[in-house]
Amino acid sequence: MKVRFAFLLVMVGLVATVGSCSNRPLSPLNPCTINGVVQNVPVNPQRALDVLFVIDDSPSMLAEQSKLALQVPRLVNLLLTGGIDVDMSTPLEGGEFPAVESLHVGIITPDLGHSTEPPHGFTSGVNFFPTTACERNGGAGLAGFMQVTGLIDDDNNSGTPRVMCAAQTPPVDTFYLDRPADASMTFDAQFVEDVECVTGQTDGCGFEQQLEAILAQDRNTANAGFSRQDALLAVILITDEDDCSTTDPRIFDTVPNPGNPFQGPFTTNDEVQFNLRCWEHSEALQAIDRYVTGIAELKDDPSQVVFAAITGIPDDSALNRENFATDEARYDAILAHPGMAETPDPAFANTQTQQLRPACGAGSTDGAAAPGRRVVEVAKGLAETNSDVGTVVESICASDYKRALEAIVDRIADALRRLCLPRRLNRNSEDMVGCEVREVQPEGVTCADAAARGREPEAVANEDGREVCRITQLPSDPGAGVPQGLGWFYDDFTQETADACFFNEYKQRVRFTDGAEPQLGTRIRFECLQTAPPKDVDVGWPCSIETDCDRSSESLAEQYDRDNLSLACDPDTNTCQLSCTGNAECPGGFSCFDASGDGASYCVNPTCTLN
Incomplete structure (x- = not known):
């Protein structure tokens, strides 16, 4: 049976307190001592998907953007068919999943100029001298604005020079691409072309703030309408350099300013070079925890977020996902790989273009990528904190991105299938x-x-x-x-x-x-009155026979400040409840009540009803 609807339930236990000689807190009582939780969600919310591409727009990304463009039609097709490949007959290796019916795509770049969060108090041209590319828009760069124009190969990605293009499918006065549920085949073809177009970005600030850009787009009110409450969110980051989200813009300085604690660039290898600035002065970068928390909080329900990165990691089959029992173990192995060591590349010694040894693509500047350690550390942090955010990390140096995008679709499919409490x-x-x-x-x-x-x-x-x-x-x-x-x-x-x-x-x-x-x-409302299950035998403990509720009267008296209490298994609820013969035996203003009429009475909240 295929189940086409999913929702998540959050239940909150109520701990009552009562004024008494001991001022001890009272534990949850029976099912009436809880908060009823109402979750109002649209039908099939996981049929809606918002995809945010973060595209490195530095000049070195031309080859990588072309490889991405080649996979865009397949990516969109897999999402819209529920895992059926382009020949419309072959299911994705991970199996079918609920097909996406409504798809939003937003494209941003890591170009935040020399801006910081919170805003800095330094003056460009006085305290530091950034490159011209980092001065655009008053130093704010693209500021997390979603893009609706880009560059596309003029002849089906055949290698001819890219030409300017503009997306045709954004809704009026918006900056994201929208594929509605009732789209025609003609519209779908245009939508795919638009995604190919806008993922082609260039001429950005050379200091990429990939991770901060993800949060910046969420802060930017011009992107309103992209992120929907009832949609899964997939963030796909594609970059050949590590994150340089900073707290101090002087790290972007291009002249040897004596008052700047962040050196460079200089003409000898004795000093820190321009391309090594973010690595050498990591104390000027934002903490990784900022992005672990921030990405998980992009949605009220973190299980509705997927964070994927195609970045600088070794293109080594030993690091493939199938070789590891958990994502955490894989990310540890990636970070420990010799290719992820951050050391200056001897091939560029004694030059102003000194840079880190690449994690992959070594031997050629075309297609080489610096170790994306901060990006991997964010994925690792999300996996380790049990945030329920799905994570994917793949190598940007792969010959094509077929495997990477399949891994991303697999993780999106996992979230689309989530029907779990x-x-x-x-x-x-x-x-x-x-x-x-x-x-x-x-x-x-x-x-x-x-x-x-x-x-x-x-x-x-x-x-x-x-x-x-x-x-x-x-x-x-x-x-x-x-x-x-x-x-x-x-x-x-x-x-x-x-x-x-x-x-x-x-x-x-x-x-x-x-x-x-x-x-x-239609829309579904799920209402549930349920106790927060205790961690040991107590009121609300699941039971099927009386011995499941065995607990000494002394410990109950200590906990509830009443003598001669006992727990009994209520057959109507299959939970342990405080048995009683009169109201005086019940703590916290609760009443002794025989709900079933069988002569067995329990302490209940006298105002509790389930409508």
């Missing part, structure tokens, strides 16, 4: 979870019209003239398998879910059965 839900005695799924219908569609898809025929609400329908929850007994019928169910038991949620500690998700999937144009 970050934590477990508790089933009740009927194999249900304490959650509800509601669907807001398109204008003119009623719940009765949607009843054949597992919706209750009577609307439960109305939002701006659109009917809101409750979707049937089906019992999910792991021993019985996928339930029959139309609706949704909690799946923590199928191999399909285990495979899809391989990245999660808990392999579970909410799934719709065949025929019950939300339709395009």
Whole structure:
């Protein structure tokens, strides 16, 4: 069964406090002692994709930009077909995935001039003397503005000189390319041509601030409309030099200014050369953590971000992804590779063009790339912090970018397939979870019209003239398998879910059965009342028999400031609850209540209801 809708649930536990002699905090009580969480998301949000290209626009990038342009049609086709290759019959090696229906593409360059964040107080022409290319736009460079013009080979990338071109598919008064869900084949062809065009950039400031440019485009209000709340974001950085995002513009100085702590360039190898400035004076660069955090925060949900870099790493098969169990291990191996050592290149000794020994492409200045250590360190930081940001790093010196773009599409596909919940839900005695799924219908569609898809025929609400329908929850007994019928169910038991949620500690998700999937144009609201599961036996601890709730009355009295407390397994919720015979036994103003009518009473929040 192919599931066409995904969402993420965030549940927050409520810790109550009560004034008493001991002033001890009270733990979460029963399922009523939590915050109900409402996640309102569009249907199939992962069918929308925003791709941000960060294209190094230095003159040395001509060959690399041409290799990228050759792969653009295949990249777009793979995304729009869900992994079917250009012959429309061969699935991508990683398998099919939900095809992208709406695609935004934004192109920026790392040219931020000599600007810094926060803004510096130095004066160009007085405190430092940057190159002319770094002085444009008042020293702000392209300032993270998305580009809609570029350069393209005039004869199908045959090597003829590139010519100026302008994109035809940006929406009016915007700076990004937009491929809508209802695009025609003619439009798609123009869209691909536009991406090829705008990824051709040149004449930028020679000091590239690739990582800061990613954050600058997010700050730039002129790019409004590109990043959508309901879309996956893929950042694809392509550069042959390491990042030089700085806090001090004097690092860009081109004259031997005695008052500048950052030397160069000079005419002998005794002093630091111009091309070695960012490496030698790394203390003037922004901290890596700034970009680990900043990239993860580009979306409210970091799992909806992919960070990919085609940069200076050795083109060595020993570093291929399949040779490593984790991304962290691979990035450690890349950084430890001898080719990533930052040392001056002896081939340029005693010259003002002194530069670092290349990480790849050695022996030729055409296609050579400096070690992209800072870029790899950001990817490593994202992987190590369990931020859920997908990461890819591939070599810019590869003969073509087919492998690199396939790796990027694979990681995008992983995010498109993510249907997983970050934590477990508790089933009740009927194999249900304490959650509800509601669907807001398109204008003119009623719940009765949607009843054949597992919706209750009577609307439960109305939002701006659109009917809101409750979707049937089906019992999910792991021993019985996928339930029959139309609706949704909690799946923590199928191999399909285990495979899809391989990245999660808990392999579970909410799934719709065949025929019950939300339709395009609807919106889904997921409401759940669920305790934050404790880390040890306590209120809310999952249970199936009484012994699951064994805990001494002394420890409970210490925790809850009440004597003679005991935990019992509530068969309605399959969780441990504080048993009671009267309100006085319940801490925190909670009431003793027999919810099931079976004579067993538990401490509950008297105001709790699940609508």
